Amino acid sequence: xxxxxxxxxxxxxxxxxxxxxxxxxxxxxxxxxxxxxxxxxxxxxxxxxxxxxxxxxxxxxxxxxxxxxxxxxxxxxxxxxxxxxxxxxxxxxxxxxxxxxxxxxxxxxxxxxxxxxxxxxxxxxxxxxxxxxxxxxxxxxxxxxxxxxxxxxxxxxxxxxxxxxxxxxxxxxxxxxxxxx
Numbered sequence: 432x433x434x435x436x437x438x439x440x441x442x443x444x445x446x447x448x449x450x451x452x453x454x455x456x457x458x459x460x461x462x463x464x465x466x467x468x469x470x471x472x473x474x475x476x477x478x479x480x481x482x483x484x485x486x487x488x489x490x491x492x493x494x495x496x497x498x499x500x501x502x503x504x505x506x507x508x509x510x511x512x513x514x515x516x517x518x519x520x521x522x523x524x525x526x527x528x529x530x531x532x533x534x535x536x537x538x539x540x541x542x543x544x545x546x547x548x549x550x551x552x553x554x555x556x557x558x559x560x561x562x563x564x565x566x567x568x569x570x571x572x573x574x575x576x577x578x579x580x581x582x583x584x585x586x587x588x589x590x591x592x593x594x595x596x597x598x599x600x601x602x603x604x605x606x607x608x609x610x611x612x
Contacts, residue, residue, distance in 0.1 A: 436567025438467045440602075441500045441507065444571040447605055448578065459578035462496040470501050470537060496578060500570050503533045507566040509573045510537060520577075524569035565595050572598060 445464040452459045469482035491497075497512035508530050509522040523530050572591060576583045591598075 435505070435564045436507070436571070438471065438502060441467045441502075441567055441570055443606060444602060445498060445500065445574060447609065448574060452578075457580075460495045460580055461493055462498055462578045463490055463494045464574075465497060465499045467500040467502055470499070470503075498574050498577070499537065500574070501533065501537055502567075503530070506530055506563070507570040509570045510534065511573075511577050522570070522573040522577075524566050525563065565592065568595055568598055568602070571602065 445466070448459065448462075449464050452462070463486055465486070466482040469479050472479045472482065486497075491514060494514055497514060499510040499512065501508050501510055506525070508524075511520045511522065512518075513520065519534070521531060521534060569591065576588070
């Protein structure tokens with residue numbers, strides 16, 4: 432867990448959040464999670480139905496947020512659809528124009544398409560530009576933060592880079608001590 436996180440890791444974290452929310456209703460804002468494999472398969476025109484089969488009109492109406500982790504050119508980012516405000520928020524630990532370039536393409540795929548949603552490029556946090564392997568863990572922490580009932584005060588979240596080893600250890604422990612059905 433001290434290396435780059437791949438699709439399996441990010442999906443596992445997303446599934447942990449979904450299962451935790453099912454076990455403790457109201458713990459998080461209502462949200463939908465779209466597997467990171469969805470975008471990967473979509474890029475190659477492969478069948479993506481299994482990654483979004485849980486998304487239907489009822490689930491969208493019940494959700495406040497839709498979480499869409501994106502891996503592009505070995506860099507993780509997170510696109511969060513605010514279904515109530517019709518805004519896509521983009522989270523990037525190492526903000527670059529090249530990372531944002533893929534967004535219109537991702538937002539335009541039918542399974543995550545909004546109704547003329549506006550894309551907000553503003554969210555990034557204090558990543559160390561020399562350490563580019565933590566972007567996947569940042570995406571996991573972004574997902575966990577944005578679904579909290581209380582709004583995140585991003586100015587107060589300044590220690591994530593310093594705590595990456597701890598976050599990775601907690602994640603590894605969760606994986607080892609949990610059985611996903």
